[in-house]
Amino acid sequence: MENSIVEIIGAFLVLIGSVFLFLGALGLVRMPDVFNRIQTGTKASTLGTFLTFFGLVFIMPEWWGKLILLIIFILMTNPVSSHVLARAAYCIKVPMFKKTVIDLYGKDAEKLFKKETKNE
Amino acid sequence: MVKNAFIFLILIGVAMILVNLFAGFTGNVDLGQIANHYVANGPAEVGSANIVTAVVVTYRGFDTLGEVTILFLSAAIVGFFLKIENTDNTERNLKYTSEILNTASQVLVPIMILFGVYVFINGHLSPGGGFQGGAIIASGLVLMFIAQPKKEIGHKLINIIESISGVGFVLMGLAGVLFAGGFLDNNVIGLGKFGTLFSAGAIPIIYIFVGLKVGSELTGIALSLKENQNEA
Amino acid sequence: MLNIILAIFLGILIIVLAIMAVLNKNIVVAIIAAGAVSLFASVLYLIxxxxxxxxxxxxxxxxxxxxxxxxxxxxxxxxxx
Amino acid sequence: MVNKILFIAALIMMLAILLTLYRFFKGTTAADRLVAFDVMTVSSLSLIGLIAKFSDRIIYLDVAMVYGLLSFLGVIIVARYFEKGL
Incomplete structure (x- = not known):
């Protein structure tokens, strides 16, 4: 067609990104407890947003500065927010899935919380 | 049952009023007389690429002064009512913040403040302006309060910045009266080349003052709320 | 075409979230829903x-x-x- | 060609937002709803990118940046409130 091959590559990257966003949302619906939902949701949505903006760099080459800046912001903020969220959910003792096999954080967390609050 | 039927009747009445409104609705295709004047003469008279900025700062600059005054009043009232009376000096036992959040905040807070400054300096070229930039600066400082609860910012510094920028805003308006057409006229130091950073006369200077003022006021509100959590 | 679909979608989303913010018993959820309402409203203003x-x-x-x-x-x- | 593919991508993103909205409704705990809010805002961030492409204006990306930063801040605030650290 009239579009160049680079633009079509970019469009397919955006499509793959949107599929990842969809899969993340599907995981949010299907997973059994909070921690699994955090894991699927934020991982897949980070990759999906990354691929979307990266595809837009191919389609609109003159916008690359702001798009790269946005990608850096996403890669910096999204894992931090999921970490803080998971820690808060552990802290208020949200019930885990009943088939959970092992809780490695549990023993360390007790000691850690006690020690650090004494230090403050 | 009777109550539900009553609510249902009210809903039907509201729906009938709305149907009449929607049926008579035709979109405003043409601009009004005043808006037409602004769009036609704005770039030549004010020299700002963003028409909204031209209207907010120059044509309706007096309204902006009123908004800033309202914000100042609300910040002062919050500070007055949430006075700290922590007599027994008990330290609060906060849950510690994690290492990851701490490091991320050290990277992100300067970037957010820089982005806020970018938004209000570029107010005459891109969307945004003093109010939005000030809000972004205040949210960056709030992120710092959350991630590092031990860090102190004095109320005094915030008050000084707020007062200086408020006085500067009014002085720029008076300079408009002396050297140009009227209060808050921006044609004080020449319009410059259209569409560059140093253009549109006094608009960037006024926006710097507005941004600093809004940012320090919102930060002051958040800070007094945070310090007030100590009391039982 | 996309703009009209998006505007209708976002309008319905805003109404649903606002009803949730009013009717929910848990006050934290109500505040989060109100925040989501203004986020989607800002996308609608962008359109x-x-x-x-x-x-x-x-x-x-x-x-x-x-x-x-x-x-x-x-x-x-x-x-x- | 490119526009058609991007249109389909936007439809898929809207579907993703609907699924997160379902979790936001149903979520048994408040933490579930917060996760749904997070994924919802990130999905609509990429939707803003597509809107900027379709209207062909780079200045919309500024709005996307503000949107991303403030939704991140909102999630952090609520999480700190949960663990009584505010």
Missing amino acids: LAAPDVAMTEAAIGSGLSTIIFFYVLNKINRQNG
Whole structure:
């Protein structure tokens, strides 16, 4: 067609990104407890947003500065927010899935919380 | 049952009023007389690429002064009512913040403040302006309060910045009266080349003052709320 | 075409979230829903080609007002024991 | 060609937002709803990118940046409120 091959590559990257966003949302619906939902949701949505903006760099080459800046912001903020969220959910003792096999954080967390609050 | 039927009747009445409104609705295709004047003469008279900025700062600059005054009043009232009376000096036992959040905040807070400054300096070229930039600066400082609860910012510094920028805003308006057409006229130091950073006369200077003022006021509100959590 | 579909979609989303914010018993969920309402409202302003208003809505409506609500809620909880 | 593919991508993103909205409704705990809010805002961030492409205006990306930063801040605030650290 009239579009160049680079633009079509970019469009397919955006499509793959949107599929990842969809899969993340599907995981949010299907997973059994909070921690699994955090894991699927934020991982897949980070990759999906990354691929979307990266595809837009191919389609609109003159916008690359702001798009790269946005990608850096996403890669910096999204894992931090999921970490803080998971820690808060552990802290208020949200019930885990009943088939959970092992809780490695549990023993360390007790000691850690006690020690650090004494230090403050 | 009777109550539900009553609510249902009210809903039907509201729906009938709305149907009449929607049926008579035709979109405003043409601009009004005043808006037409602004769009036609704005770039030549004010020299700002963003028409909204031209209207907010120059044509309706007096309204902006009123908004800033309202914000100042609300910040002062919050500070007055949430006075700290922590007599027994008990330290609060906060849950510690994690290492990851701490490091991320050290990277992100300067970037957010820089982005806020970018938004209000570029107010005459891109969307945004003093109010939005000030809000972004205040949210960056709030992120710092959350991630590092031990860090102190004095109320005094915030008050000084707020007062200086408020006085500067009014002085720029008076300079408009002396050297140009009227209060808050921006044609004080020449319009410059259209569409560059140093253009549109006094608009960037006024926006710097507005941004600093809004940012320090919102930060002051958040800070007094945070310090007030100590009391039982 | 896409703009019209998006506008209808976002309008329905805003109404649903606003009803949820009013009717929910849990006050934390109500505040989060109100923040989501103003986030989607800012996307809607963007579709209507008003980026200035969209930026204000995103910064004030979803950012700072949520923060102030949570500070006040925390203080109320602390006072009631 | 490119526009058609991007249109389909936007439809898929809207579907993703609907699924997160379902979790936001149903979520048994408040933490569930917060996760749904997070994924919802990130999905609508990429939707803003597509809107900027379709209207061909780079200045919309500024709005996207503000949107991303403030939704991140909102999630952090609520999480700190949960663990009584505010």
